[in-house]
Amino acid sequence: MAKITMREAISQALSEEMDRDPAVFIMGEEVGVWGGTYAVTKGFYDKYGPNRIKDTPIAENAIIGGAIGAAMVGQRPVAELMTINFAFSAMDYVVNQASKLHYMFGGQFTLPLVIRAVGGGGRQLGATHSQTPDAIFAHFPGLKVVSPGTPEDAKGLLKSAIRSNDPILFIEHATMYQVRGDVPDGEYLISIGKSKVQREGKDLTIVTYCKGLELSMKAAEELSKEGIEAEIVDLRTLRPLDMEPVLESFKKTNRAIVVEEGWKSYGVGSEIVSRIYEEAFDFVDAPIIRIAQKEVPLPYNRTLEQAALPQVPDIIAAAKEVLK
Amino acid sequence: MKKEQQLGLYHQMVLIRRVEERGAELYQQGKIGGFMHLYIGQEAVSTGLIAAREPRDRVITAYRDHGVALNCGLSPNQVMAELLGKSTGMSKGKGGSMHMASVEKNFWGGHAIVGGHLPVAAGLAVGDQYAKNDNVTICMFGDGATNIGYFHEALNLAKAWGLRVLWVCENNKYGMGTSVERASAVGEIRQKADGYGMGSERVDGMDVMKVYDAAKNAIEQVRRESTPYFLEVVTYRYRGHSMGDPERYRTQDEVKKWQLNDPIGIFRKYLMDKKVANAKALDEIDARAADEVNKAVEFAEASPEPALEELFTDIYVD
Secondary structure, three states, rough: EEEEHHHHHHHHHHHHHHHHOOOEEEEOOOOOOOOOOOOOOHHHHHHHOOEEEEEEOHHHHHHHHHHHHHHOOOEEEEEEEEEEHHHHHOOHHHHHHHHHHHHHHHOOOOOEEEEEEEEOOOOOOOOOOOOOOOOHHHOOOOOOEEEOHHHHHHHHHHHHHEEEEEEEEEEOOOOOOOOOEEEEOOOOOOOOOOEEEEEOOOOOOOOOOHHHHHHHHHHHHHHOOOOOOEEEEEOOOOOOOOOOHHHHHHHHHHHHEEEEEEEOOOOOHHHHHHHHHHHHHHHOOOEEEEEOOOOOOOOOHHHHEEEEEHHHHHHHHHHHHOOO | OOOOHHHHHHHHHHHHHHHHHHHHHHHHHHOOOOOOOOOOOOOOHHHHHHHOOOOOEEEEEEEOOOHHHOOOOOHHHHHHHHOOOOOOOOOOOOOOOOOOOOOOEEEEEOOOOOOOOHHHHHHHHHHHHHHOOOOOOOEEEEEEHHHHHHHHHHHHHHHHHHEEOOOOOOOOOOOEOEEEHOOOOOOOHHHHOOOOOOEEEEEOOOOHHHHHHHHHHHHHHHHOOOOEEEEEEEEOOOOOOOOOOOOOOOOOOHHHHOOOOHHHHHHHHHHHHHEEEEEHHHHHHHHHHHHHHHHHHHHHOOOOOOOOOHHHHHOOOO
């Protein structure tokens, strides 16, 4: 067990899986000679060479389409999208091909494919480079969508994703690469599709994932000083969605808020709240509140951008509101 | 080419035409749903092309795929059953007309997004390059697919990475109802390969032996030189783009002119001129193909519907 960054945890997962299985290779923009635009694959090119660390043209259809083809014939590519915003250029491959080829051909093709993508706002990159569109991708059956909130989960989930025979979109947050946490050395696997209680509490349930986990943990510490103990359930996987820990927690606290970085309308929170109302209506003691991004394209200006993104005080205020 | 193989190609071409003709009838009877694109008129293209491959060479195509499936070795029973959406189809009735495939026959589909399978084809070749074998991927597509971005990303990657792909454009003159002249910057589609430094040639797609010879050379070149190559195969579809096409974009005279140049007629004459077979022997092949297709229709109609539980299978492996 060592305290390492999210970046190191992801890097470790990739290199361990490449060492373990020669079918695993990486392809994407600037993953090789450059070392990865977020330095996740720094040193990989020298260690593994150009055949296993493939620098691609800036051509997202070729990257994801190409990775799909290679996966169909038995390789295990990890394709990297420099940012998830570029997934829109390759939308057909993510939602129309990766998520459907197994089903549509009666199970003949399998796609052991991981698409790593960096998402999230907060870096003043302007509206087209700062999105958190996770819910869009989680909408499609056939695709699995994973988005870790701690270095430990990042390592365990990515290693499992690479070993999975399903196409998996693995979403990392651009502002979380320096987050530190305890991560087990070597072999460490976490099942895809399992939510986890990251903090125990009795007064209310906060359902969240990825960046929302970081914010919610901070909010919970503040609330604790005022005698409010929040239980935090981290979804970790958006599809398939594991509601069991959420419902179990809610049946105990009877009050919940949902925290996500994407827009509120048609978002992850909408799904979670609907499911709670459908499956635990008798346990509802207060209307559930959704914390999400303001309904605007993210602006460049730092003050405006931060005003649009969910913040710790928003969570604290919502927690007090549901406890009224 | 040996006599038996030539007669085999003739049989495949006739078989495709009979499957398509019966398919059209069944569609009109409401037994086949969705979109259906017939290969009638284009039989020489995939027949000549696929005859030129080694079994290890991969084939991937667009949605006009029934003929390609048959050429790859799928049975008329499987093709007809998939058209009828039955559990005995190769995609268990979940794919339909546009989504036929067989891993066993090295046939990778049957893809219905125009141009969408071209980067996937490049990816099949990436997989083979990574595995360090010399398999060739044969990727077929229509003229319409050469105007979309996927085409250009795929050709660029194939050349930049030295992928073993034979790109085969079936230029049948129209992308749906819009002629090549109205939609493409260049009328001779093979010119688009020039921009990627890729060798290319234009082939008469109504003559199966010409297609075969060109494909044989091209496949061997791609294998030997580890670089992609581009074939533009000029052909024509006699039926509409899909079932229910009002065909306002061309005249019946134009269609009739091409029908004089029928690929089955041309090959039949060739076989008789070369004394490979007489009319009686070829008629027997025609009758055999018709019989196989009748049996395939019976098989498909008698086959069970997919069980309702099938709705929820094959979504994920793990």
